[in-house]
Amino acid sequence: MQLLDLSEQEIIRRQSLNELRQFGIDPYPAPLYEVNAYSTDIKDQFDDSGEKRQVSIAGRIMSRRIMGKASFIELMDSKGRIQVYITRDDICPEENKDLYNIVFKKLLDIGDFIGITGFVFRTQTGEISVHAQSLTVLSKSLRPLPIVKVKDGVAYDKFNDPELRYRQRYVDLLVNEGVKDIFVKRTKIFDAMREFFNRHGYLEVDTPVLQSIPGGAAARPFITHHNALDIDLYLRIANELYLKRLIVGGFEGVYEFSRDFRNEGMDRTHNPEFTVLEIYVSYKDYNWMMEFTEQMLEHTALQVLGTTKVKVGENEIDFKTPYKRITMLDAIKEFTGFDIAGMNEDELRDVCNKLGIEHDPTMGKGKLIDEIFGEKCEGHFIQPTFVMDYPIEMSPLTKRHRNNPQLTERFELIVNGKELANAYSELNDPIDQRERFEEQLRLSEKGDDEAMYIDQDFLRALEYGMPPTAGMGIGMDRLTMLLTGQTTIQEVLLFPQMRPEKTVKKDNAHKYTELGIPEVWISPLQRAGYNEVAALKGANPNKIHQELCELNKKYKLELNNPSLEEVKSWIESASTLA
Numbered sequence: 001m002q003l004l005d006l007s008e009q010e011i012i013r014r015q016s017l018n019e020l021r022q023f024g025i026d027p028y029p030a031p032l033y034e035v036n037a038y039s040t041d042i043k044d045q046f047d048d049s050g051e052k053r054q055v056s057i058a059g060r061i062m063s064r065r066i067m068g069k070a071s072f073i074e075l076m077d078s079k080g081r082i083q084v085y086i087t088r089d090d091i092c093p094e095e096n097k098d099l100y101n102i103v104f105k106k107l108l109d110i111g112d113f114i115g116i117t118g119f120v121f122r123t124q125t126g127e128i129s130v131h132a133q134s135l136t137v138l139s140k141s142l143r144p145l146p147i148v149k150v151k152d153g154v155a156y157d158k159f160n161d162p163e164l165r166y167r168q169r170y171v172d173l174l175v176n177e178g179v180k181d182i183f184v185k186r187t188k189i190f191d192a193m194r195e196f197f198n199r200h201g202y203l204e205v206d207t208p209v210l211q212s213i214p215g216g217a218a219a220r221p222f223i224t225h226h227n228a229l230d231i232d233l234y235l236r237i238a239n240e241l242y243l244k245r246l247i248v249g250g251f252e253g254v255y256e257f258s259r260d261f262r263n264e265g266m267d268r269t270h271n272p273e274f275t276v277l278e279i280y281v282s283y284k285d286y287n288w289m290m291e292f293t294e295q296m297l298e299h300t301a302l303q304v305l306g307t308t309k310v311k312v313g314e315n316e317i318d319f320k321t322p323y324k325r326i327t328m329l330d331a332i333k334e335f336t337g338f339d340i341a342g343m344n345e346d347e348l349r350d351v352c353n354k355l356g357i358e359h360d361p362t363m364g365k366g367k368l369i370d371e372i373f374g375e376k377c378e379g380h381f382i383q384p385t386f387v388m389d390y391p392i393e394m395s396p397l398t399k400r401h402r403n404n405p406q407l408t409e410r411f412e413l414i415v416n417g418k419e420l421a422n423a424y425s426e427l428n429d430p431i432d433q434r435e436r437f438e439e440q441l442r443l444s445e446k447g448d449d450e451a452m453y454i455d456q457d458f459l460r461a462l463e464y465g466m467p468p469t470a471g472m473g474i475g476m477d478r479l480t481m482l483l484t485g486q487t488t489i490q491e492v493l494l495f496p497q498m499r500p501e502k503t504v505k506k507d508n509a510h511k512y513t514e515l516g517i518p519e520v521w522i523s524p525l526q527r528a529g530y531n532e533v534a535a536l537k538g539a540n541p542n543k544i545h546q547e548l549c550e551l552n553k554k555y556k557l558e559l560n561n562p563s564l565e566e567v568k569s570w571i572e573s574a575s576t577l578a
Contacts, residue, residue, distance in 0.1 A: 111141030216240030
């Protein structure tokens with residue numbers, strides 16, 4: 001990185017870095033620093049009895065008040081923040097006071113990591129603090145943190161631009177209160193669910209991310225290439241078919257928290273890379289899975305939040321069992337007035353036209369019904385609701401309904417107007433499954449790029465026999481959104497997918513030197529905004545000359561300033577370019 005690419009603060013911090021080294025202080029030391037206490041624990045365990053507890057803490061300087069021979073800083077560690085009281089004579093007991101007078105007061109900045117040993121006490125204002133007896137530099141920060149300032153109740157310099165927050169999550173976690181807590185809760189959600197599944201005796205497993213056939217869902221996959229085998233592979237869109245292979249192999253119940261990938265749109269509830277929990281249990285059906293799912297979600301909410309209720313936007317969601325149940329056809333009839341039971345494809349298209357729902361020729365019956373439900377029904381279900389008994393065309397991996405062969409034993413759990421979980425009485429008839437796959441192939445030939453592929457190996461596994469099985473998948477990102485009260489998926493992903501950062505286009509050095517511009521002046525010209533030689537055409541030579549002289553002085557480049565005539569010649573040369 002060139003000097004001219006840095007801000008004034010960044011330059012000062014690099015100068016401080018060099019001065020630390022001149023003092024014999026390594027700004028990035030290698031040895032272990034012993035930490036035996038944390039900010040929140042120190043406060044929680046404080047005893048006013050008078051006994052001085054000795055502690056060794058470490059973290060970032062987040063604020064400081066220097067008052068001559070004594071100072072206060074706020075130190076942030078992994079658990080929170082604590083005040084530290086530093087005096088010159090305590091950390092510099094010998095005659096040399098440079099550690100306080102120069103290193104601490106002049107060379108350390110907000111954002112730097114330090115280690116402090118000392119004792120815990122309560123200040124006259126009642127704040128539990130650490131009285132420093134030693135200070136160790138642990139890491140020098142070269143970029144200033146965006147510290148929020150509050151004046152008269154108004155916050156300034158907030159780091160709240162979503163583009164910056166998601167792209168620079170490391171800064172977001174440091175300066176925005178509550179962000180870290182979202183991700184702590186996310187981990188607790190996973191832990192609570194694992195504990196629930198393990199208590200029931202089910203086994204956590206891993207299945208392939210790279211697959212020769214993207215099966216288990218209707219979605220557009222990402223494609224990659226395996227060089228050694230010289231074959232194309234797909235990033236998995238679901239792990240369902242592999243988990244059911246394990247049921248065939250004799251496991252009673254298996255589950256996996258899987259990272260899945262779908263090459264589709266991005267919005268506030270969709271990210272192309274996402275996390276799903278899928279679980280499959282032998283000898284069960286979708287009715288059992290409904291009860292199991294609601295019990296699991298109630299358990300998880302209580303473990304993570306201590307309550308079954310959570311506020312999401314304007315809605316209060318309650319995960320306490322039992323949950324409402326309604327069939328899909330009854331939901332469509334309730335919210336549209338149309339009874340679509342038994343309708344053919346043309347009749348469904350007519351319903352879509354009457355309801356103002358867009359559709360196209362590639363859509364079969366399943367897609368048309370899905371569009372009707374998604375547009376007119378889904379958003380009405382705020383409290384957890386099981387929508388059951390989907391038409392067979394929508395569910396190529398689901399067992400036919402025991403009482404109506406036109407339907408399937410499937411449910412989706414809708415919460416806050418969005419699908420959270422999807423579950424089936426799994427189809428274990430290999431002949432029926434083959435016919436369903438072949439129907440998906442016909443949809444693919446019509447142009448449906450989300451139709452399923454035929455997985456011959458999975459069909460072979462079914463032919464060996466799979467017991468009656470219930471399966472369920474739940475979107476972990478959406479569940480985390482609900483249990484943390486967030487309304488966008490980006491808030492619960494540490495690093496959501498982003499467009500590449502925009503970079504300023506700059507001409508190569510030779511384009512400048514061809515105009516007679518000395519190489520030493522290329523960076524200053526670009527720092528002044530002339531990133532392409534074409535920008536010099538018709539420019540004001542007096543303005544450019546003044547800018548270059550000011551940059552030379554400000555950044556202490558120690559260059560001989562160009563003459564005004566030289567700058568004019570550069571502009572004249574640029575004006576001759578096509």
